[in-house]
Structures are given as structure tokens and as C-alpha cells.
Amino acid sequence: MTELLASGSGSSAIKELINKLCEPHWFLIISVVLFFVFLIGYRTFTKPAIAGTIGALSTLAFLASCTDPNFVKIIQKADNVPIVMMMMSVSFFLWLAFRQAAVNDERMEKGEPLLEAGADDKVLVWPDLVYIELICLVLFTAFLVVWTVVLRAPLEQPADPNVAPNPAKAPWYFLGLQEMLVYFDPWLAGVVLPGLIIVGLIAIPYIDTNPRGNGYYTFKERPFAITTFLFGFVILWVVLIIFGTFLRGPNWNFFGPFEYWDLHRPMALLNTEFHDIVWIGMLGKALPTEDWWFIPGYLIRELPGILVVGAYFVIGPLALYALFFRKIYRQIGFIRYNVMVMLLLVMMLMPIKMALRWTLNLHYVVGITEWFLNV
Amino acid sequence: MGRIGNWIREGQIWGSVFRHGVPRDRRTRAMAILSNVFLHLHPVAVRKSGIRLSFTWCMGGLTFFLFLVEIVTGVLLMFYYRPVVEYAYFDIQGLRAHVTLGLLREMHRWGAHAMIITIWLHMLRVFLTGSYKPPREFNWSIGVILLVLTLLLSFTGYLLPWDQLAMWAITVGSNMARATPLAGSEGPLTSFLQIGGVPLVHAGDDARFGLLAGTFVGPNALLRFYVLHCVFIPVVVTVLLAVHFWRIRKDGGISGPL
Numbered sequence: 001m002t003e004l005l006a007s008g009s010g011s012s013a014i015k016e017l018i019n020k021l022c023e024p025h026w027f028l029i030i031s032v033v034l035f036f037v038f039l040i041g042y043r044t045f046t047k048p049a050i051a052g053t054i055g056a057l058s059t060l061a062f063l064a065s066c067t068d069p070n071f072v073k074i075i076q077k078a079d080n081v082p083i084v085m086m087m088m089s090v091s092f093f094l095w096l097a098f099r100q101a102a103v104n105d106e107r108m109e110k111g112e113p114l115l116e117a118g119a120d121d122k123v124l125v126w127p128d129l130v131y132i133e134l135i136c137l138v139l140f141t142a143f144l145v146v147w148t149v150v151l152r153a154p155l156e157q158p159a160d161p162n163v164a165p166n167p168a169k170a171p172w173y174f175l176g177l178q179e180m181l182v183y184f185d186p187w188l189a190g191v192v193l194p195g196l197i198i199v200g201l202i203a204i205p206y207i208d209t210n211p212r213g214n215g216y217y218t219f220k221e222r223p224f225a226i227t228t229f230l231f232g233f234v235i236l237w238v239v240l241i242i243f244g245t246f247l248r249g250p251n252w253n254f255f256g257p258f259e260y261w262d263l264h265r266p267m268a269l270l271n272t273e274f275h276d277i278v279w280i281g282m283l284g285k286a287l288p289t290e291d292w293w294f295i296p297g298y299l300i301r302e303l304p305g306i307l308v309v310g311a312y313f314v315i316g317p318l319a320l321y322a323l324f325f326r327k328i329y330r331q332i333g334f335i336r337y338n339v340m341v342m343l344l345l346v347m348m349l350m351p352i353k354m355a356l357r358w359t360l361n362l363h364y365v366v367g368i369t370e371w372f373l374n375v
Numbered sequence: 376m377g378r379i380g381n382w383i384r385e386g387q388i389w390g391s392v393f394r395h396g397v398p399r400d401r402r403t404r405a406m407a408i409l410s411n412v413f414l415h416l417h418p419v420a421v422r423k424s425g426i427r428l429s430f431t432w433c434m435g436g437l438t439f440f441l442f443l444v445e446i447v448t449g450v451l452l453m454f455y456y457r458p459v460v461e462y463a464y465f466d467i468q469g470l471r472a473h474v475t476l477g478l479l480r481e482m483h484r485w486g487a488h489a490m491i492i493t494i495w496l497h498m499l500r501v502f503l504t505g506s507y508k509p510p511r512e513f514n515w516s517i518g519v520i521l522l523v524l525t526l527l528l529s530f531t532g533y534l535l536p537w538d539q540l541a542m543w544a545i546t547v548g549s550n551m552a553r554a555t556p557l558a559g560s561e562g563p564l565t566s567f568l569q570i571g572g573v574p575l576v577h578a579g580d581d582a583r584f585g586l587l588a589g590t591f592v593g594p595n596a597l598l599r600f601y602v603l604h605c606v607f608i609p610v611v612v613t614v615l616l617a618v619h620f621w622r623i624r625k626d627g628g629i630s631g632p633l
């Protein structure tokens with residue numbers, strides 16, 4: 001590994017810094033900070049000149065990284081090519097959307113008509129729309145044909161149930177879910193949370209009763225809805241996919257983008273349980289094991305964790321109401337408010353658990369292993 | 376040339392296929408849309424702002440196009456591929472080695488990846504233009520189901536080449552089903568489902584077993600995924616797409632400021 005890094009000569013210090021910045025906590029914190037900086041300064045950052053410069057610089061950085069053998073090894077995996085495309089297209093279209101939002105928001109302030117104005121101007125589908133569709137289709141077909149011819153679809157060794165690859169990765173579009181497995185047991189990461197993502201998405205139009213921003217790009221008229229949705233999509237989905245693809249190696253260990261995937265790096269140890277922190281650390285007692293009346297001992301052992309999780313979901317909605325959401329509550333009413341806050345709290349479980357893992361090396365908040373019920 | 380073109384367009388054959396004249400004026404242009412079973416997915420006239428490329432990015436359209444590409448290439452692959460453990464891998468290898476249009480496998484695979492990207496972008500644009508707001512709430516819900524089905528299509532297809540990548544990705548994925556609360560053999564609270572000490576849900580009948588038709592990713596799983604991938608999910612998607620497109624029109628066409 002050191003040899004490989006040394007071959008990068010002068011740039012090795014930069015590479016080491018980048019490897020460091022890509023460690024899970026830094027990577028996520030930086031992404032979140034950039035995310036909010038972008039949303040706050042969207043009118044500035046989306047100006048074509050500025051956005052173009054950022055785009056060009058990122059492309060340059062990407063190309064420069066391609067001089068590193070470890071980086072190229074990951075990028076070159078045929079199945080990883082779509083992720084690079086996904087990153088670029090999501091960035092581009094986010095820019096396109098926010099650029100139009102910025103223009104519209106400015107126009108609304110000045111009382112000028114929107115980009116999408118003229119709702120009554122109708123055009124015939126033939127030729128106006130049919131030709132747009134045809135051109136899109138032809139260009140896209142050309143793109144797909146080139147992709148098909150240039151890049152071979154991967155085919156590895158025949159399936160062998162006795163030889164497990166390391167790391168065994170899900171297809172890239174599910175890597176966000178696989179990353180959740182680091183922080184939660186499969187019943188949450190693989191079943192309940194994905195289910196709630198689907199339910200939450202379906203619920204969006206029934207929760208968001210804000211009548212404005214229907215049918216045109218805007219950020220100013222619905223900042224909360226857009227921020228929440230994009231936090232889920234960009235940070236908790238796209239960023240985690242990037243993370244899972246490029247920075248997770250053997251044994252699902254973390255590896256920097258310019259690091260060699262060392263098979264022998266030991267697995268991360270998780271040894272802090274919440275019940276240990278409370279009973280042993282704070283109360284100075286042994287873990288309770290005795291049953292009490294009809295309540296089994298392990299439930300008493302987990303009582304602190306159960307209380308904390310319970311409080312999160314009971315006090316959470318009240319606290320959020322008192323602190324931030326009075327206006328929203330008035331707009332959407334009791335039922336919608338509770339559904340929304342529950343979904344929001346569930347979504348935030350992920351970053352919260354991540355933070356607990358990084359700071360306390362926490363394994364389970366509630367660990368009723370007897371029932372496979374661990375949070 | 377022009378004369379030949381006119382002669383063809385005025386002949387009986389052309390006239391029997393396209394009932395309208397050359398779409399040059401308002402009436403024939405409207406007829407071109409109305410009298411064509413494919414084009415009449417569209418209304419005759421649309422809001423000007425709705426068709427600007429910078430508004431829709433044509434992402435829904437591209438997603439639909441990719442779905443069609445997948446169907447065409449997929450049907451062609453079905454002529455060659457056999458969903459049996461003994462043959463599956465070597466059929467895929469054969470596609471590369473000695474089938475004239477074996478490149479279709481590449482197109483099928485990359486098309487699937489592309490479709491996932493375009494469907495995400497489509498959802499992003501629908502969200503950012505607020506197009507899920509009334510009266511389009513229900514169509515957004517249909518869309519979410521379509522999104523889930525698209526991901527499932529990719530997931531089921533991933534197993535079919537029967538290589539290491541396929542088998543282990545599906546193993547990782549399907550192991551999760553084991554942890555379904557109450558329905559997976561290692562799921563939370565499942566241990567309470569028992570009669571006289573005999574567990575009702577165990578590895579031989581839990582959610583994972585239902586998914587794989589067995590306790591491991593083997594021949595039954597391959598056949599099950601094949602049928603889901605080639606028949607069941609595409610049919611459901613097709614039906615839902617019909618609803619999706621129908622509702623776009625019934626909800627007043629592409630959204631726009633009121």
C-alpha cells in the first residue's frame with residue numbers, strides 16, 4: 001500500500017488527507033454541511049458561471065483521481081459505471097431545478113410572471129411535443145448503443161454456494177440499504193425501514209397541504225418540504241450509495257478512495273451496549289437478571305433503552321411542536337402532523353444511530369436479543 | 376422524390392393505415408394524435424410550459440422508453456436463456472461468445488441501470504415542481520409503486536446470470552427476509568408464534584422461504600425469480616403504467632401554475 005501511495009509522489013499527502021476526509025463521520029458531516037450551504041445560498045450557487053466553475057472543478061478532481069490505481073480499480077468495475085453517471089446526472093438536474101427555482105423566486109418577489117406562466121397557451125401535440133419526444137428518444141438511443149458496445153456486462157465465475165466473495169455487495173441501487181445494516185439489525189434495516197420509506201413516499205401528497213408551488217419550480221414557497229425530501233434523497237440515499245460503493249471494502253470495512261483493499265484488516269469491534277452504560281456505568285450496579293413479578297429479567301435490563309426509544313417517539317412530537325412546528329401544526333392539523341413527525345423521527349433514526357456509533361461505539365440502544373428485537 | 380412520396384401517401388395502402396391526411400394544418404394534426412392508438416396517450420393540445428424540456432426533462436418519457444427497450448431485448452434474451460442451474464450460466468456465456476446479437480445482454484443490463492437512474496430523476500422533478508399536489512396525489516402513489524416494482528425487476532433479474540455476483544447479491548438481499556417481524560424465522564417476536572412448543576414460523580416456511588422457494592438460493596429460487604422477472608412483475612408494471620398515463624390526462628395534463 002505504501003508503495004502504491006509513494007508512486008503518487010507529491011500528491012500523496014493530498015491523497016492521504018482525502019482518505020481521511022472520507023472516513024464515515026467526516027464524509028457524512030461534510031456532505032450535510034455542503035447540502036445546507038447549497039440550500040441556503042441556492043440563488044448564488046446556481047448562477048451559471050458559479051455552477052459551471054464548480055462542475056468543472058469537480059470534473060477535474062475526478063480526472064486527477066483517475067491517476068490513482070486503487071481509485072481506478074473501483075471505478076472500472078463495470079457495474080460501478082452507472083453510479084458515476086447517477087452522481088453526475090443527479091448533480092446536473094439538481095442544478096437545473098434550483099436554477100429555475102431561483103429565477104422564479106426572484107420573479108415572484110418582483111411580481112413578474114413565472115417561467116412556467118401562460119397556463120392557457122396551448123400548443124398542438126403534433127408537431128411540438130411529438131418531435132421533442134422523438135429527438136430525446138433518438139439521442140438517448142444513440143447513447144445507449146454506445147454504452148452497450150463499449151462496456152461489457154459483467155459475468156464472474158459460475159455461482160458457487162461454498163465460496164463467498166468478500167465483500168458481498170448488493171446491486172448498487174440498494175447499497176444505501178446495505179449501509180443501514182451497519183447501524184441496524186436486518187429486521188429494521190432490511191424490512192421495517194424500507195417499508196416505511198415506501199409508506200412515507202406515498203404519504204407525501206396527503207401530508208403536504210401547502211397549496212403553493214404546484215406546477216412550477218420554487219424553493220422559497222416550500223422550503224421545509226423540499227429540504228426534508230432532499231435530505232432523504234440526497235444524503236440518506238445517494239450519499240450512502242456512493243459511500244457503500246466506493247468506500248466499503250472487505251468485511252464491510254471502511255477504505256479511503258486511494259487505499260488498497262486489504263483483506264486482513266480486522267473487523268470493527270462493537271462492544272458498547274446502552275444497558276451497560278446505564279446500569280454499570282451510571283448506576284454502578286450489575287445488570288439485572290432476576291424476573292420481577294411477571295416481567296422477565298431481560299426486559300428490566302433493557303428498561304432504560306425502552307424508555308429512551310419510547311421518549312423519542314412520545315416526547316419528540318411534542319418537543320418539535322413546541323420548538324419549530326407550531327405553524328405547520330396549525331396548517332395541517334392533528335393527524336397529519338403526527339404522521340409527518342413520526343415519519344420524520346423514523347428518518348432521523350439513521351443519522352442519530354450513526355452519530356452514537358461514532359461517538360460511543362454504541363451497539364444497541366434496546367437489545368432484547370432473546371426476541372431478536374434489537375434497536 | 377417528392378412525386379413518389381405524394382404517390383405513396385395518396386395510395387390506398389397508406390390511406391388505410393393512416394386515416395388522416397398529412398399533418399399540415401390544425402385539423403389533420405389533431406387527427407394524427409386522435410386516430411393513432413399509441414399517440415393518443417397524449418391529448419391533442421398541451422400547455423406550452425408543460426412540454427419545455429427544462430420543465431419535465433422528458434424523464435418520465437425516457438423511463439417509459441427504457442421500459443420498452445427492456446421488454447424488446449428481454450424477449451429476445453428469453454429465446455436463448457434457460458432458467459435452469461445447469462444451463463443458465465453457460466447460456467449467458469454463450470451470448471457473449473457465439474450469439475450474433477449477444478450484445479443485447481449488454482443493452483438489457485445497462486438499460487436496466489439507466490432506467491433506475493431516470494426513474495429517480497423523474498420522481499425528483501415531480502417532487503420539485505410540486506406536481507404531486509392535488510389533483511395528482513393518487514398518481515404520485517401509483518408512481519411510488521412503479522418505483523418499487525422497477526427496483527424489484529432489477530433485483531430479480533440480477534440473479535439470472537447465475538454467477539457469483541448474482542448468487543451472493545441475492546443471498547445478501549434475501550437473508551433480510553429472515554428477519555421480518557413475526558414472519559421470518561429469525562425475526563423479532565416470531566418466537567411467540569408457537570403452539571405447545573412447536574414453532575409456527577421456521578426456516579422451512581418463513582418469508583425467506585416464500586421468496587426463494589427453498590432455504591437457500593438454489594434451482595427453485597432461479598425459476599421463481601425468472602417467472603417473477605419475465606412475466607409477473609412486467610405485467611403488473613404494464614397495467615399500472617396504463618393507469619399512470621390515463622391519470623396524467625384525467626388530472627389535467629402536465630402540471631403548471633394555476
Ligand code: HEM
Binds near residue numbers: 497517519521616628
Ligand atoms: C415506470 C416508471 C414511470 C414511468 C414510465 C412514468 C412516466 C411518466 C410520464 C411519461 C409522465 C409525463 C410527464 C413527464 O414525462 O414527466 C409522468 C408524469 C407523472 N409521474 Fe410518472 N412515470 C413513472 C414513475 C413515476 C414515479 C416513481 C413517480 C413518483 C413517485 C411518478 C409520478 C408522476 C406524476 C405525479 C406525474 C404527473 C406530473 C405532472 O403532471 O407534472 N411517476 N410519468
